[in-house]
Structures are given as structure tokens and as C-alpha cells.
Amino acid sequence: MQALxxxxxxxxxxxxxxxxxxxxxxxxxxxxxxxxxxxxxxxYVFALADFVAIAQILIYVGGVLxxxxxxxxxxxxxxxxxxxxxxxxxxxxxVWQALLISCxxxxxxxxxxxxxxxxxPTWITTAETAGSTIAPxxxxxxxxxxxxxxxxxxxxxxxxxxxxxxxxxxxHLTRKEDRT
Amino acid sequence: MTPLTPTYTLLAALATVLLPLIGFLLSALAGKxxxxxxxxxxxxxxxxxxxxxxxxxxxxxEPIHVQWQWFxxxxxxxxxxVLLDNISVxxxxxxxxxxxxxHIYSVAYMxxxxxxxxxxxxxxxxxxxxxxLVIADNLLLMYICxxxxxxxxxxxxxxxxxxxxxxxxxxxxxxxxRIGDIGFLIGFAILYSGFGTLDISTLxxxxxxxxxxxxxxxxxxxAFFLGAMAKSAQFPLHVWLPAxxxxxxxxxxxxxxxxxVAAGVYLLARIFPVFDDTVLLVIASTGxxxxxxxxxFALTQFDIKKILAFSxxxxxxxxxxxxGIGMYPIALFHLATHAFFKCLLFLCAGAVIHEMKHLADxxxxxxxxxxxxxxxxxxxxMPITFxxxxxxxxxxxxxxxxxxxxxxxxxxxxAFEWAAWQQGAAHIIxxxxxxxxxxxxxxxxxxxxxxxxxxxxxxxxxxxxTKLHDPSTWMAGPxxxxxxxxxFPLFSFHPLNDGHVWLLQGIGVSKPWTSLPLLxxxxxxxxxxxxxxxxxxxxRWYVKGTYALKTEGPLYRLSFHQGYLDGLYDRVVVGAxxxxxxxxxxxxxxxxxxxxxxxxxxxxxxAAVVAWIDRRIVxxxxxxxxxxxxxLGNVIRRTQTGRLQGxxxxxxxxxxxxxxxxxxxxx
Amino acid sequence: MxxxxxxxxxxxCLFSIGLYAVMARRNxxxxxxxxxxxxxxxxxxxxxxxxxxAERYGGQAFALFAIVLAAAGVAVALAIxxxxxxxxxxxxxxxxxxxxx
Numbered sequence: 001m002q003a004l005x006x007x008x009x010x011x012x013x014x015x016x017x018x019x020x021x022x023x024x025x026x027x028x029x030x031x032x033x034x035x036x037x038x039x040x041x042x043x044y045v046f047a048l049a050d051f052v053a054i055a056q057i058l059i060y061v062g063g064v065l066x067x068x069x070x071x072x073x074x075x076x077x078x079x080x081x082x083x084x085x086x087x088x089x090x091x092x093x094x095v096w097q098a099l100l101i102s103c104x105x106x107x108x109x110x111x112x113x114x115x116x117x118x119x120x121p122t123w124i125t126t127a128e129t130a131g132s133t134i135a136p137x138x139x140x141x142x143x144x145x146x147x148x149x150x151x152x153x154x155x156x157x158x159x160x161x162x163x164x165x166x167x168x169x170x171x172h173l174t175r176k177e178d179r180t
Numbered sequence: 181m182t183p184l185t186p187t188y189t190l191l192a193a194l195a196t197v198l199l200p201l202i203g204f205l206l207s208a209l210a211g212k213x214x215x216x217x218x219x220x221x222x223x224x225x226x227x228x229x230x231x232x233x234x235x236x237x238x239x240x241x242e243p244i245h246v247q248w249q250w251f252x253x254x255x256x257x258x259x260x261x262v263l264l265d266n267i268s269v270x271x272x273x274x275x276x277x278x279x280x281x282x283h284i285y286s287v288a289y290m291x292x293x294x295x296x297x298x299x300x301x302x303x304x305x306x307x308x309x310x311x312x313l314v315i316a317d318n319l320l321l322m323y324i325c326x327x328x329x330x331x332x333x334x335x336x337x338x339x340x341x342x343x344x345x346x347x348x349x350x351x352x353x354x355x356x357x358r359i360g361d362i363g364f365l366i367g368f369a370i371l372y373s374g375f376g377t378l379d380i381s382t383l384x385x386x387x388x389x390x391x392x393x394x395x396x397x398x399x400x401x402x403a404f405f406l407g408a409m410a411k412s413a414q415f416p417l418h419v420w421l422p423a424x425x426x427x428x429x430x431x432x433x434x435x436x437x438x439x440x441v442a443a444g445v446y447l448l449a450r451i452f453p454v455f456d457d458t459v460l461l462v463i464a465s466t467g468x469x470x471x472x473x474x475x476x477f478a479l480t481q482f483d484i485k486k487i488l489a490f491s492x493x494x495x496x497x498x499x500x501x502x503x504g505i506g507m508y509p510i511a512l513f514h515l516a517t518h519a520f521f522k523c524l525l526f527l528c529a530g531a532v533i534h535e536m537k538h539l540a541d542x543x544x545x546x547x548x549x550x551x552x553x554x555x556x557x558x559x560x561x562m563p564i565t566f567x568x569x570x571x572x573x574x575x576x577x578x579x580x581x582x583x584x585x586x587x588x589x590x591x592x593x594x595a596f597e598w599a600a601w602q603q604g605a606a607h608i609i610x611x612x613x614x615x616x617x618x619x620x621x622x623x624x625x626x627x628x629x630x631x632x633x634x635x636x637x638x639x640x641x642x643x644x645x646t647k648l649h650d651p652s653t654w655m656a657g658p659x660x661x662x663x664x665x666x667x668f669p670l671f672s673f674h675p676l677n678d679g680h681v682w683l684l685q686g687i688g689v690s691k692p693w694t695s696l697p698l699l700x701x702x703x704x705x706x707x708x709x710x711x712x713x714x715x716x717x718x719x720r721w722y723v724k725g726t727y728a729l730k731t732e733g734p735l736y737r738l739s740f741h742q743g744y745l746d747g748l749y750d751r752v753v754v755g756a757x758x759x760x761x762x763x764x765x766x767x768x769x770x771x772x773x774x775x776x777x778x779x780x781x782x783x784x785x786x787a788a789v790v791a792w793i794d795r796r797i798v799x800x801x802x803x804x805x806x807x808x809x810x811x812l813g814n815v816i817r818r819t820q821t822g823r824l825q826g827x828x829x830x831x832x833x834x835x836x837x838x839x840x841x842x843x844x845x846x847x
Numbered sequence: 848m849x850x851x852x853x854x855x856x857x858x859x860c861l862f863s864i865g866l867y868a869v870m871a872r873r874n875x876x877x878x879x880x881x882x883x884x885x886x887x888x889x890x891x892x893x894x895x896x897x898x899x900x901a902e903r904y905g906g907q908a909f910a911l912f913a914i915v916l917a918a919a920g921v922a923v924a925l926a927i928x929x930x931x932x933x934x935x936x937x938x939x940x941x942x943x944x945x946x947x948x
Contacts, residue, residue, distance in 0.1 A: 010853075017865075021877070029876075029880065040861075040887050043854070047895050052894055055911055059915070067918075071925045098867050099867060101829060102870070104840070105863050116855065123899070124896075127901075128899065132899075138901070140904070144911070156912075159912050166922050173926035173930055
């Protein structure tokens, strides 16, 4: 039963992604991305990372995606026209080099993943035998909060500063120039 | 050979040669300023003085022979030197004494000529060369002076070189002289190879070592005679002398009457003992033929100078006969007398031409001032000229009381004696010479009567509009001096007999035959009588106008056209040379140049091949490398697209490759 | 039974698709979406491995950081795209090819 749901989420994510990259219409592509993000959040739950899933939905979908949609929609008409018009149809012919490279990477990564299954790294096996894996009954929020404030404090602060810099930069970049 | 201490005589002899040379150099340096001829006349006057001194010292005394070493080739040494004996000092004095009046005469005759500075320069050169020739002691030095004399003659004949006829004439003179010079050269080359020396006193001396095979001495003699033939205008090499009349008359008088043409006779007299009987016979025969032919041509000529030119040739023939019969002193005697009277004849002709030219210019008549048909009755206007020319003509025909009588009759008498001694066909010579004497009288009296007697031929003279004058003192003085020299007292105190001639007593030669006293009487009387008859005949024909012979016959035409010799030479000799030159030119243009062009073409084709190799292969290699680099660059350039996704593609491709490598190789 | 491998395979697929989008799409915003897909794939990977790290919770913490970074990246990228459009009047990455010598 669990496996079925998992496969369903995975299929939705991958399928949407595939459609997403072959679609010409930008708005539809963004909405498909929306679906991909939701599916991935579901997959996070299966990995026992419920907080990350919610954080994904909140920040990614609610923030980033909305930002993209707003930027896209609030742009001027000519830009929209530019974005709307495309040279190819739905399921356009892809550039074969990119396809080849992507497939190559896919093959390698899949192979590596499958290989990992038979040759698990030692720290995973020791963790399994020691039993220090995350159990479904654990309160991840509590643990993440403790770790963020103690072990990962520096990265936390740094990343907040970085975020601020990025936003300031973005705001500056998109300022209106005085036409004199 | 006397030791090298310089005596006054030697110095005087050297001065005689060097003074005109100095005059030549000074005139040449003075250039256009040497107009007055003062340099020329002063040097020649001094030359006369030194020549007279030398003559006085050496005549009938010990000969002086001085030699200096000149250059050495291998083991042979050549010398320059001076030989002063009776013959040479006599000729020295003769040349100097004849040159001086001519120089003085030239002052007036050449007055106003634009090139007069050249005239004095060339005359100085000529006098120096002639005097040098006379006292040269070896054949090489004589040859050098011989050539110089010919060169000076060339310069003076072509004095008015802007006239085409003059340019042609001096070329002809020089070329024919060159033919003779080859003979002189071959002659002394043979003598040198045979005798081992070129020294004249050795060659004509009593004992001489002879290495020559039999015919070579004759050949040498004939070769020398060839040289004398050209220089002294013997038939058939005489054609240059009438043409040489293009030069000024004073030049003609000095060079082509008195001195240069006598150089041939002088040479033969100098080395007389070298000649054997065959050569002497050839000389005598040629002289006779020349005398006859030239007198024949002189009969019908209308140009006054040409008549005198042929007369000169004829008299030179006489001199050659004198040498041929073995009596070279008589030849030299005739040379001396001829020098005076022929020079005078030319100077008088020059005076007449001078006056006729003035007349023609003044009245703008288009007449030739040298044509005797335009003259006539000039004796009334120019008495001095008439008298002096008359004396000279009488000397030419050998009328008694003149010097010419002594020399010519001596020649005729000895010719008859020689023929009597030789027997047989030799008699032709003296009879022909006698006939030539008659012809001589005819042509010279024809000239006298047509020019000076009778009535004038041109208008302004005939109707008494104009008068002609005797020439000025500058011209008349020399003429009178030479007229006096043409009379007997200069050479002998006895007017009628040649036994007392001091020249013949000084230069003597023994006669192998006995003298025939009858001839000594018969010949002079006969020739004087003939002269008078001929004089009367010409008077009747030319003054009275009753001409007895027809003028259109072939004999007349042959004489008038001078034997058509000029045309013959033109066609045969000149034509042959031109043909050879054309053939050689063809050879040069086609064969030689063809060879050169062939090499050039070969070089060009080689160059073309090399160029092809260079262009295609070498440059191709270079270009190929360049194209390779360009192609590679072009290909690699495409990686720099500026497109972001392209860069991504390359990046991920590389990472993929590395991962694949790790997986495949590690596994 | 959902093993680690399943997650990894899914993440690999997402990664490849994101890669394709970055390399092949002519629209800058889709390229941006592709980058987001890649980051999402990486996050899925982090979380999948993070299950075996209960002591430090490293995987999940870093997944959170990755979300923040992605957001920052999107913001700046959008600003850049808008500026590029203003300058070049197009957002076709093919036409914006000044990134060369």
C-alpha cells in the first residue's frame, strides 16, 4: 500500500517534470512546476522529513513559485508576447545533444544508485545496526530546531545574511531608472 | 754608333723635330685663341734655322748615329735613335724650307676661317711627324712617324669636315694609306725575322747576316713597295690623291705635293740595298704605268687642283722609275725639285681660286671657283701669279734654265742608259716616259692658257666690270721665294748639265752601265723642242679656240672619269667589305644572339619550372599548414558561441565523460 | 518496501530532467525552472540519506538551507532576466551570446 502511494507520487513528479520541460506555454509550465513541487513534498514525507515537506510547500510553492508567477504576470506585454510565442509545438523536438547528455547522466546516476543498493556505505550500515536512524515516531521539528540552534547556527546566520543580500540585490537590479 | 755625349748637331736635329711638336702642343692648348698662327710660324722658322745648322754640320761629313734603348720584350730590345747622314739631313732641310713659305702663305689664305686654330695645330703635328720620319734611325720609329704623317694628312684633308665630300675624301685617303701601312709592316717584320734588327744603318750596311729563305727578301721588298705605293700614290692606289684636293690648297701644296707623298720615295731610297732585281723591276714598271695613266687622266680634267693632283701622281711615277733603275739619288733630286715647283703650282692655284671665290661671292655667281672653264684672261689681272705659275710650269715640263730641267732630263737620260744596258723589253720604259713628258707639257700648258690667257669666261670680268688683283704680300712673298728656288741656281751652277749638281755629288751611287754622252745631248734638245711644239699647239687650241680633236670619244670619257677606277673600287672593294659585314651581322644576330637567346630561354624555362615548384609545392606546403591552422581554429572557434546552454552542454559532457571513465575503468 | 535506492532513482530522474531543461530550453524562465528541479532533486537526495543520520539531522537541515538558497537564487535570477530583457529585448538564451571573446 505504501509503495503504491510512493510510486504514484514519484510518477506524478517525474511525469509533470517531463511535460514541464517540453511545454511551450510558460504559464502552464509554471503550474506544472507547482505540481512537481507538491509531489516532491509528498516524497519527502516518505523519507520521514515531514518538516522539510511542509517547509517546501510553504517556502517553495508559496514563495518562490508565486514570485515567479508574479514576475511573469506583472511583466509588460511585449515580454509576455515574447514568452508566449515559441517556435515549436507541444512535445517539441528536443536538442539531441542535451537529450543525450541527460540520458547519460540518468544512466550513470541510476547505475550508481543501484550499485549503492548492493554496496551500502559503512556509515549507513553502522547506523542501521546501531539503530540511530530516524524513526517515523520521532519529532523531527524538535530535533531540527535543536540542531539549527546549536550545531548549524553559523550556516543558519550566514544563510539569512545571504538571503538578505540576494533580495537587496534583486531589488536594486530591478529598480526603475530615471530617464533624463 | 757614336757615344751618347750630346753634340750641338744632335741637339739641333732633335730640336728640328721637337720644335714643330711644341708648336702643335701649344696650339692645341691655346685652343680657339691660336688664330694668328704666330706659334706655328715662329716654331717653323726656328726649325728652318736648326735644320740648316744640322745640314751644314753633317753634309759631306761624318754621319751621326745615336741610339737609346726604348723597351724590351723578352730578349728583344727596341731602340729609338737618330741617323744623320747626307740623305736625311738633306730631306730635313728640304721639308723645313718648304714648310715655312706654306705657313706664311696660310696666314692670308686661311684668313677668317672658323677652324683656323685647328689648322695650325694639325700643321704643327704634320711637320713634327715628317721631320721625325726623315731622321728616324730604325724602321719601327720610321713606321710610327709614317702613321702619324698619314693621320695628320687625314685631319687636314677633312679640315672642312662639315662638307660631305671632304669627309669621304679623308676616309678614302686614310683607308688606302692603311693598306700601304700593312705592306710596310709586313716588310719590316720579314726583315726583322731575317736580320734580327730594324736598324737602318745596319740593314743597308756592307755586311749583313741573312737568315731568310730565298723568296722572302723579294717578298719583303714588294711589301715595302706596297707601303710606298699607297703613300706616294702609285697606280692603282693613287685614287686618294685627287680626292684629297678637298682640303685647303695650302695643305695640298705642302702635304700632297712636296712632302708626305715624297715619304714613299724617301723610304725606298733609304733601304735601297735591301731590294733585289725583281723588286726593282716591279718598282720601275709600276712607276711607268703610274706616270702614263696619271698624265692621261690629267689631260681632260677641268678642276684646277685635280689637274695638279694628277700631275703630282705622274711625277711620283717618274721618281719611282728613278728608284727602279737603281738611281735613287736622281729620284731624290727629282723629289727635291718637284717639291719646290709643285708647291709653287699649288700656291698659285690657291691664289687664283681665292680671287675667283671673291668674285663669285661679290657678284653672287653660282660658279665653281676651281673650274678652269670659268677662268680666262687672268694674266692681265694677276701678273705676279701668272709669272710665278709660268716658272713653275716650265720647271714641271723640264724647260732649260729651270731646276726641273736638270732633274727630269737626268732621269730620262739614265732611263735610256739603263734600258740600253738591260736590253730588250726594258726599252718600253724610257720611251713611255718620254711620251709622258709630252703629255705633261700638254696638260700644264692647257691649264696656263685656259686660266691666264685668252678672254675671260664669266660676265663681270668679261665686260670689264670688275678687276681681280694679285694676292697680298703674305701670299705673294712665299710664291716668289719658291719661284726663285725652281730655277737652276739653287741646285747647280751649270744650267744645262747635271754633272755639277751638288746634291748628286753628295749622294752618289755607282752606275753599273757606261754613260752614253750622245743621250746627254739628244734628250734635252728633244724634250725642249717637244715642249715648244706643244706650247704652240695649246695656244692655238685654247686661246684661238680652234680645237682639233673630238671631245666625246671613249678615250676622252675614260680620261675624264679617271679610268672609272672610283666606281670599280666602290663596287668591288667597298661592296665586298659591306657584303662581309652584312654576313657577319646576320651571323651575330642569328647565331651568336641566337645562342644567347637560347641560353636565356633555357634559363627562363628553368626559372618557370622552379617557379612552379615554388608556387605549388613550397607555397602549397606553407599554405597547407596555414589552412590546417585556420581549419583547426575555425573548428575550435565554434566552441566560443557565447551561448550559455552551449557552455553547459560542454561542461556536462565532460563531467559525464569523466564519470563514465571512472565507472568503466574502476569496475 | 521503499528502500534508499528508490529515492535515489527518482532523484536521478528529476536531476536529468532538470539538466535537460537547463541545456535545451530556449526560454530563460524554463531554464530557471530547470535549475529549481535540479535543486529539488538534490534536496530529495539529501533527505533520503538523512534518514540514517538521527544524531545530527544533517540531511534535513541542509535541505532547509537548500530551499533558502533556491529562493535567493530565483529572486536574483528573475531580476537578471528582467534586466537582460530590457537590454536585449529578448529572453532567448540563444540570442544573448556576448559571453565570448
